Amino acid sequence: xIGNSDSNRPDNSSLQLPRHIAxxxxxxxxxxxxxxxxxxxxxxxxxxxxxxxxxxxAKSRIEALTIFAxxxxxxxxxxxxxxxxxxxxxxxxxxxxxxxxxxxxxxxFIGDRLRFSAKLQDSINNSEALTENNTGLxxxxxxxxxxxxxxxxxxxxxxxxVQEGGRPAEIDEAALNSFMALxxxxxxDLFIRTxxxxxxxxxxxxxxxYAELYFVDTLWPDFSDDDFDAALDWFSGRQRRFGKTGxxxxxxxxxxxxxxxxxxx
Ligand code: IPE
Ligand code: IPE
Ligand code: MG
Numbered sequence: 001x002i003g004n005s006d007s008n009r010p011d012n013s014s015l016q017l018p019r020h021i022a023x024x025x026x027x028x029x030x031x032x033x034x035x036x037x038x039x040x041x042x043x044x045x046x047x048x049x050x051x052x053x054x055x056x057x058a059k060s061r062i063e064a065l066t067i068f069a070x071x072x073x074x075x076x077x078x079x080x081x082x083x084x085x086x087x088x089x090x091x092x093x094x095x096x097x098x099x100x101x102x103x104x105x106x107x108x109f110i111g112d113r114l115r116f117s118a119k120l121q122d123s124i125n126n127s128e129a130l131t132e133n134n135t136g137l138x139x140x141x142x143x144x145x146x147x148x149x150x151x152x153x154x155x156x157x158x159x160x161x162v163q164e165g166g167r168p169a170e171i172d173e174a175a176l177n178s179f180m181a182l183x184x185x186x187x188x189d190l191f192i193r194t195x196x197x198x199x200x201x202x203x204x205x206x207x208x209x210y211a212e213l214y215f216v217d218t219l220w221p222d223f224s225d226d227d228f229d230a231a232l233d234w235f236s237g238r239q240r241r242f243g244k245t246g247x248x249x250x251x252x253x254x255x256x257x258x259x260x261x262x263x264x265x
Pocket of ligand 2: 024025026068070071201
């Protein structure tokens with residue numbers, strides 16, 4: 001069973017919902033420090049919050065959730081913290097993947113997995129293979145991921161495509177995008193960062209171009225169902241303009257409503 005269910009929670013079926021949520025799960029270390037616990041205990045507690053948000057996204061029919069588990073810069077942490085994180089990844093993936101599979105969740109990893117141990121790479125590959133045909137929530141786990149790495153990696157593949165006969169003039173946004181992580185799903189529309197810092201920390205630099213940015217002081221292990229609902233509620237009140245004016249957006253919405261009511265008649 002993933003997370004807990006609470007029938008008293010607000011019904012969000014009429015809200016403007018994001019299709020794809022990206023989360024920087026920050027604050028595990030401070031959560032542990034406050035309790036005079038080792039940082040590893042904070043990471044362990046963070047797994048429960050992760051389980052909860054996966055469950056909530058699935059329930060709210062969000063199409064994709066992308067979580068930042070380990071950045072390309074997190075290798076710079078003390079050796080014992082990095083190794084406890086690696087062990088936690090292996091035990092968590094092994095323990096959770098079957099449950100996720102039963103919930104029809106498709107699990108995928110983004111980032112350079114080749115730097116991980118053979119054992120961790122095996123559990124990553126196995127979890128992707130087991131869940132690849134699932135049709136519910138897509139859960140993308142960013143591990144040894146960096147937004148700049150992603151862009152460089154896409155450029156390398158573009159260059160190969162040009163060497164194989166493509167023309168430089170064919171390089172456009174769509175071509176580069178096709179080599180970026182997550183190019184096969186809608187781009188994140190809601191970015192959530194817990195822990196109070198207001199920065200992107202080299203997460204999805206390309207993909208977040210038009211995401212709504214939501215920062216909350218709650219430390220990740222404390223991120224609750226109510227915090228999730230508050231983020232969705234905030235998102236539902238945003239007017240997404242994509243460069244247009246607010247007036248244009250209102251006119252378009254009015255036109256869509258008129259079209260759909262004439263179809264209904
Ligand atoms: C985020 O929590 C988890 C990882 C980076 C793996 P932190 O470990 O960064 O927690 P703080 O920011 O030190 O509190
Ligand atoms: C970002 O958090 C990475 C993850 C949540 C995995 P950090 O805690 O590493 O970010 P900075 O160092 O504070 O920017
Ligand atoms: Mg941090």
